[in-house]
Structure formats: structure tokens, C-alpha cells
Amino acid sequence: MAPDQKKGVNGGNKPKPPSGAGGAPGQSAKDRSRAQSRPISTKAPTGKSGQAGGAVGGKGGNTPRPGGRPAPQPPPRRFSGALMAWSAVGLVIVVVVVLVIVKVAGGGSGSGSLAYTPVVAAPPAVVHDVTTIPTSVYNTVGVTFPSAAQPVSAPIKLSGQAPLTLEGKSPAMLYYGAEYCPYCAAERWSVVAALSRFGTWSGLKTTASSHTDVYAETHTFSFHGATYTSPYLTLATVEQYSNVPLASGGYTILENPTKEEQAVIDAGQKYIPNATPGSIGFPFINIGNVAIISGATYNPGILSGLSWSDIAGGLDDPTNPVTQSIVGTANYITAAVCKSTKQAPASVCMSPGVKAADKSL
Amino acid sequence: MNTIRWQPIATLVLSLFGLGVAIYLTITHFSPHALVCVKNSTFNCEKVTTSPQSEIFGIPVAMLGLFYFVPMIALCLPVAWRSTDRRVHLARLILAITGVGMIIYLLIAELFLIKAICLWCSSVHIVTFILFVIIVTATPLVLTPRHPTDGYDETYEGV
Numbered sequence: 001m002a003p004d005q006k007k008g009v010n011g012g013n014k015p016k017p018p019s020g021a022g023g024a025p026g027q028s029a030k031d032r033s034r035a036q037s038r039p040i041s042t043k044a045p046t047g048k049s050g051q052a053g054g055a056v057g058g059k060g061g062n063t064p065r066p067g068g069r070p071a072p073q074p075p076p077r078r079f080s081g082a083l084m085a086w087s088a089v090g091l092v093i094v095v096v097v098v099l100v101i102v103k104v105a106g107g108g109s110g111s112g113s114l115a116y117t118p119v120v121a122a123p124p125a126v127v128h129d130v131t132t133i134p135t136s137v138y139n140t141v142g143v144t145f146p147s148a149a150q151p152v153s154a155p156i157k158l159s160g161q162a163p164l165t166l167e168g169k170s171p172a173m174l175y176y177g178a179e180y181c182p183y184c185a186a187e188r189w190s191v192v193a194a195l196s197r198f199g200t201w202s203g204l205k206t207t208a209s210s211h212t213d214v215y216a217e218t219h220t221f222s223f224h225g226a227t228y229t230s231p232y233l234t235l236a237t238v239e240q241y242s243n244v245p246l247a248s249g250g251y252t253i254l255e256n257p258t259k260e261e262q263a264v265i266d267a268g269q270k271y272i273p274n275a276t277p278g279s280i281g282f283p284f285i286n287i288g289n290v291a292i293i294s295g296a297t298y299n300p301g302i303l304s305g306l307s308w309s310d311i312a313g314g315l316d317d318p319t320n321p322v323t324q325s326i327v328g329t330a331n332y333i334t335a336a337v338c339k340s341t342k343q344a345p346a347s348v349c350m351s352p353g354v355k356a357a358d359k360s361l
Numbered sequence: 362m363n364t365i366r367w368q369p370i371a372t373l374v375l376s377l378f379g380l381g382v383a384i385y386l387t388i389t390h391f392s393p394h395a396l397v398c399v400k401n402s403t404f405n406c407e408k409v410t411t412s413p414q415s416e417i418f419g420i421p422v423a424m425l426g427l428f429y430f431v432p433m434i435a436l437c438l439p440v441a442w443r444s445t446d447r448r449v450h451l452a453r454l455i456l457a458i459t460g461v462g463m464i465i466y467l468l469i470a471e472l473f474l475i476k477a478i479c480l481w482c483s484s485v486h487i488v489t490f491i492l493f494v495i496i497v498t499a500t501p502l503v504l505t506p507r508h509p510t511d512g513y514d515e516t517y518e519g520v
Contacts, residue, residue: 081501089494092461096468103472149391212476214408301411 116243117208119179119222122308127204129312130189131196133327135351137318142356143328146302146321152328153297154360155336156271161289163340166260169234170288171340174264175223177283178241180210180251183296184283185220186303189311190329191285192221197334197348198341199230206308210243210251215300219308224254232341233288236261240282268292287333288340291361297332298325331357365442368499372437372492376430379488383426386410386481390421398480409479414470422467426485429460433492442503450503457496460489 145152166172175191177184185208192201205222209215223237238261241251257265268286269275272294285293302325303311314320315327335357338349348354389396390410398406409415415422435441436453444450464486471478 081505082498085498085501088458088497092465092490092493095465099465099468099472212405212408214405214411216408304413 115211116180116245117211117217117219119205119207119224119242122204122206122221126206126308126312127201129315130192131201133193133315133330135353137316137323138327138331138334138353139351140318140353141324141327141331142353143331143360144318144324145298145328146324150299150302150321150325152325152332154357155285155287155291155293155297155332157291157361158271158289164264164286164289166234166236166264171232171337172234172236173288173337173340174261174286175235175237175283176257176261176265176280176285177223177237177239178251179207179222179224179239179243179254180213180241180245181282182209182213182215182218182300183281185209185215185218186296186298186300186325187283187285187293187329188221188223189303189326190297190333193315193326194330194333194337195228195230195233195235198232198337198345199228199235202227202229207243209300210245212245215304218300218303219306219311232344233337268294285333287336290339291332291336293333297329327353328357332360335361365499365503368495369437369439369442372442372495373434373439375488375492375495376434376437379426379485379492380430380434382481382485382488383423383430386423386485387421387427390415390423396481403478404480405477406479406481408477409471409475409482412470412475414467414474425463429456429463429489432456433460437492447504450500453496454500457489457493461493464489 143152143154163170164172164174166174173195177187192204195201203226205225206219207222208220209218211217222239224239224242226237228235228237238257239254240256242254244252246252264286265280265284268284269280271292272280272284275281275294281295283293283295287293302322306322311322311326315323317323318327331353334348334354338344338354338358339361341349343349389406396406396410398404410423417425433453433456436449436456441449441453467482468486471482
């Protein structure tokens, strides 16, 4: 033990072991500095000092600077900034850990991830509002969309194709989607509205998209089990998956496309930009081989938080952004159907709203 | 060691990384299909970046990230760490505290409201937390003179 350290521990306490604060003989300058700046620091803690924490005392402001300049006066002890800083860090860590524990212990992922909106018969008032949108609304909206941030996209135009035939009937239209799919949820509102101008829906159901996917719980219809009759057009609908989640992931299967429908889906894939071979996104809609819709033509987020009644009830207001999105897309679909039906019925196909959409096709 | 050695470079690199991710998330906020991310029952970036919580007062959270990291980069430049102006160090400290407060809010939103985790967002959260740790622990060192006659920059053994 260095002799000068022994001098520093006059209080009679046992000297600290070499690994402690005591210096080696080669560190005499540093030891001298320490002896000047904190002469009592080598004493064992007595418990009566306010600086009982050894680590805090060791990090105190009186460690000699490299230049070895003797400190004339040791700075007065005060609540350590470092202690405050690390306390703040610790507090943040505790808050985050508590949040994670509450989440895990609360089982939020259990019931939440398996929740879904049941498929039930659509309220007659909702069906009425969607299938009887005033012609003036279609004509006023045309292909107006709410804003540059909420555009309504035109379908993908096909040219030189033979009219689509399904089950020996032509012209035909194929809808391929899934009940969990939020983009399908948005698109169904427009499909129901547009096709109601050519025929009659029955057995429509209401439901909502997945509770855990993007644009969660977007309220919509389901075509599974619904029928559509029209003197102008044949419609085939495939809702391949339900919105009922499986514990293992994915959703229960409702129905698969027939071979004929699958061939239409496969053939349409080459017209979809960035489509991955062998897979196609929901929804896929082929309108008489005149146009294709892949994905949503408008942002499903615009329907966020709106009930079926909210959405349907606003469809008589052409200034409503939701109405503009739904009716704008419906006009595009109507224009494509009119091409496949050779502009029949004229009362629909010659209307200003449809003609405005037709220019984009 | 009561000196600032590695903190300026570390905070600058972290801020630049955070800015890069914030730019990417801002772009994908407006084009969700451009977002490349793991998607399963726990992780779903698109669900998070298109959720109602992805905007605060109409401003995308990703854009708020830009507003956070741009000044943070300026405040984490070595010249800023060497500054003798207390306000520079306090501004950096306040920004770091604001950032960590924001990530706690966003973590609550992801866990309990959106019920999905965005990995890109989480990387920004981690960067923001590390920035907070470095800045909060380094700021007392640069603000406290080691000697009555010392200036603040005496604690900086710069890069």
C-alpha cells in the first residue's frame, strides 16, 4: 500500500485494497491531486454523509483533469446531473417495459386478432340508398374526386378483346375478391351502385373487412350468397375468403373460382402492372373484357369509421367526398359495362356522368 | 471520463439514419403500396402508416419525423456540440425529450389502438431512444464547467 495513502486515512479505518481508490507508486502525481481535491474520499462510507453512494461519489466533479492542475477549491457537491440523466433514461425504460407487459398480460392480441364483423342480411334502407342513387348525383359527380390526395383511378382499359363470356352468356362481368379484403370493401359499394342501373340485386349482406388488416373494419357488402339479375349483363362473383380469421393465420375459405373463372383471372393478370406471376391481388374485376379493376380505385381510408348507414345515407349528396369516391368509380364501371352492352340501356349509357367516365376509357 | 468524445459522431450518424427512414416513411405514407415490410398478425407497417393515428392534426407522423431529425442533425454536428452557447445544448436536450415522449405515444398507439407493429417505425423509435440516452447523459457534461474558470468546451475532446 502506498505510504501517502496511509497518510490520507488517518481516521483509523482499514486501508482499502489495492484495487480500490488507492494509487500505485507510479501514480504519485495523480494521487497528490486526489489528495488535494478530495482528501476524505478514501475513507470508508460512514452512512452519515449525503454522498453515500460510492459510484456517485466516484463520478463527482473533483476528479483531477489530465493536466494535473490542482483544484484550488473543490466544487460544492450538488445533486448530480448524471444521476438525473440516468434516472430519466431508467424512467423511459420502465414506461416502455410496463406498456409491453400490459399489452402481453392483457391478452390484447388474443380476442382482438380473432374478432370479425359477422355477415348479416343488409338493412333494406341501406340497399335502397345504394341502388337508387339519383341520376343527378351520377351526373354531377361524373369522375370528380374529392381531392388530389384522394384520387379516383380509372380502370385498366382493354382493347381488341372478345366480349367476356361466362357460363355461355355474354356480355359478362367477373368479380373476384374476399370478405376480409379492405380494397374489396371499398370497391363493392361502387359495384352495387353501378350494376343496380342495369339490373336487380337480391340477398345482399353487410359485413366489414378484417379487423387486423390495413383500413381495418371497413364497412361493406358481401356478394357471397347474393344474386344479380339483368337483361343486359351476366355477373359472376367469387368471395374466395371470409373475414373470419383463423388462429393459425389467414381466413376461412368461402368459395373458389371455377376453372372458367380462373382462366379469366389468369388471362387478366398480364394487364395488371407489377402483378406477380401466379398470384393476383384482391379485388380483381373484369368488366366484359373492356376494362379491368385490380385493387381499389379509391382510398378505402375515406370510409374509415363510417357505418353502412352513414355511407349509404350520404349518397344523395354529390359534394360528399365519400359519395364522390363511390359514385366516381361507379361511373367508370358503368361506362365499361355500357361498352360491353353496346350502350344499352341508352338512358344510362348516354347520361352525362357516364359519358364523362367513358372519355377515360 | 467527464469528456465528450464519441457522442457527437454517434448522435450525428443516428440522426442521419433516422432522417433517411423518416423520408422513406413519408413517401410511403402517400403511396402505401411502395412500403416493403414484414406483414403478419403482429407486424403490419401498412396498417400503421395508414391508420388514423398516422396523422396528428392532419400532419403525417412520418413528416413530423422529418421535422424532428432535420434540426437534430444540425444540433448534433460536432461544431454544435463544441458550442459554448447553453441554448444549443438545451435545445438538443429538449428535442431529445420531445422525441422520446413522442415515441411513447406512438408505442401506445401501435400496441393498443392500431394493434400492429411497424418495423420501420420501430427502427426510428430505437434510434430516437438511443439519441435520448446519449444526449441526456452527455448534456450535463457539456453544461457543467469542470473548473470555475473553465468554459463549457473544456469538456469536449472533439473528433
